[in-house]
Amino acid sequence: MPSELIYNYMRIDHLPHIWCAGCGNGVLTHDVVRAIDSLCNDPDRPIPREKVVIVSGIGCSSRAAGYLDFNSMHTTHGRAIAFASGIKIANPELTVVVITGDGDCAAIGGNHLIHACRRNIDLTVVVFNNEIYGMTGGQYSPTTPRGDKGTTAVYGVVDRPFDIAALAAGAGASFTARGDVYHVKETTELIRQGIRHKGFSLIDCRSVCPTYYGRKNKKGDAVQMLKWQKENGLPMKQYRALPPEQRADKYALGILSRNEYPEYTEEYQKIIEMAMAEKGKEK
């Protein structure tokens, strides 16, 4: 029996989705939908569903937008955040959520990512980070760990991977967090908080790609990859308590950074009010 979430929030006539069996993207899409659902039904400050816009770029992750029964925009490769910025600035009332992948947002779209962070524009970026280019067949991405393999790195990746959440925090995002596929409740809550946060928020979610990344790197099937997440994804406090030599493959889940820096569209609204008042005086 499919969950009510599917009937309420997905374009069911376009299902089943195109993702492979065992892909983490379905679970992460669920997390996004559940987070939005809880905000739409928040008795204190409900977000009207009609004001929610989902924007995505190109890649496996970005197919999520089309399945979601909101205003949705599936844009060009790497540019989702730039499209989303235009949407948000033109109508600041909208709640804009960007679903993107590691290649989409940290390679071809890296410039848009860091500048949106710097602007602190009120977008929520959910990264389905599967550490590989899945749609094109398994090429290494900016988050593939050093030494791992892809179809364009058969001898192993030479360059260092990006930590997208840390990159965003460094570029000035006012809310950054890390989630994954296995820790559903925690990740959903991080996405919910990210959307609620006034300012640029990014939730870097470890996905799993058993078809390409898993197979190329002998990580086992989807179940084994999820088990690995279960063992290695630790709550922030627990992770920080570990001595560095024991961290190895472990990664921290939770909020990495958070501050109340002024939000872009609110600040620009002040400029509009000032400019209109001055222009009014001239007349």
Place this chain on the structure above:
Amino acid sequence: MQGNEACVEGAIAAGMRFFAGYPITPSTEIAEACSVRLPQVGGHFIQMEDELASMAAVIGASAAGAKAMTATSGPGFSLKQENIGYACIAELPCVIVDVQRCGPSTGLATAPAQGDYQQARWGTHGDHPVIALSPSSVSETYTLIIRAFNLAEKYRTPVIFLTDEIVAHMREGIEIPDPESLEICDRRVAGNDGAYKFAYRVPEGQIVPGWKPFGEGERYNITGLFHDYSGFPTNSNAMAQEEGSRLLDKINNNLADIIQVDEYKMEGAEFAVVCFGGTARAAAFAVDAARELGIRAGMWRPVTVWPFPEKELEEKLSGLKGIIMVEHNYGQMLREVSRVAAGRVKVEFIGCIDGTIIEPVRILDKLREVHENAK
């Protein structure tokens, strides 16, 4: 007023309330003027991190319902191309100003040229429609940018405003038309009864689909993939054929509305100087000078440069003994003119790519030559 300022004032009169751009000579004054003027009218200006982002933001703003514009020059126009194609297939209206400069690459950044004419038509990949307009004076910049917005909104398509350094950096006195007298066209937003399923279906009697902007109650999908009526990606070849044809047809079936040509002393002309944009200034001057010498010359200038006014030129051919194509490139509109003339009227060419401006005397000399030869 400067050409670039007239572009901004006209755009605001047309209802432009969103501008995203990136600094590039010789279009920068447009961004500067927008940053001052848009907040005064409740609109938004943003300087994005690059040319690709500014094109993307403009399309996003259009999806949110704003009349949106960006401005750039050669190198930036190249960078924007992929997203211009997105606006074509997603049918999101927007205006892209390209102040042409001398290229390729960084070229002569502050010098005039018209080398982006064919790029305006074929710059983005795949088959797609395009409308491009080119002004030849500061006052025409004002009125024509309004038309650019009107056509963009009416046909739900990006419109390229192909100006050049000559007109963009020229200052002339202009008379600002009474806002009441302006014809302003807004996009069709006819509802789909709240159902996302038919956002892209074109009802009987309409040219384009219509839907409400994001946030106004309809939930639909927009994509750069070929899509079905609901806007959802499709791999259907039949659907791709239908969509692709419809995009081209909405322009090709409405040429009479879209095409605009300016004629100067073409009545009884035996020799036509064909040109567009800022080049018209020298051409008109040369035509006057030629007329004083008894040469029956006229100027024929497409204002709508894409689609090329084929039928309109065809109608002129029977009276002509010669055509002189004058443009600041190595023969880009020449290809279109030669194709239409198809050997029936000889087409001479005057071009220039060194960053200087073609002087009237070059055109006059050529007119005298063709006039002599035609005797």
Place this chain on the structure above:
Amino acid sequence: MKNRYEMRFSGSGGQGVILASVIFAEAAIISGINAVQSQSYGPEARGGMCKAETIISRDSIDFSKPICPGFLLALTQKALDKFLPETRENAVIVADASLNIPENAGNKKLVLLPILKTAGEDIGKAFTANIVAVGAINSLLGLFDRETLTEAVKRHVPPGSEALNEKALQAGYELVDRQMAESCRVYIV
């Protein structure tokens, strides 16, 4: 040929020759006369060769560039050497007094005026050289009345700098004596 009076202003980037050219176009527009103004310059904001042009006519103006200028302002030697030969017979040439008149200058009315020195020493602001030049040129050519010119200047200088620019304009006027001006008068017909 239509009646057109073609003016060229030249110097190096940063001297404000474009603004000088804009001010004459503005003054023409205020007077109900057609004007087209344009410029060309290199990528340098400071120091590169820079020229600006204003065409004034009671007829409509097609070609926006001078064909054979009747007036030239040159504030650098390079500009004077380059553009002097392009001016027409009997053209009025205003050059800064620090420049050398090229040999074979031809039949031109050459007027050397201490524009840069006046701006730098008398006004005390080198950047007002363009406004000093505007005053001197108008005094010489008698194109526009003083009020019109002042208004044109006011429309194009930053708010708060009106008094300084008025002083520069006046200093420019004073550089030209009546005798000099008599032989240079221009009438826009």
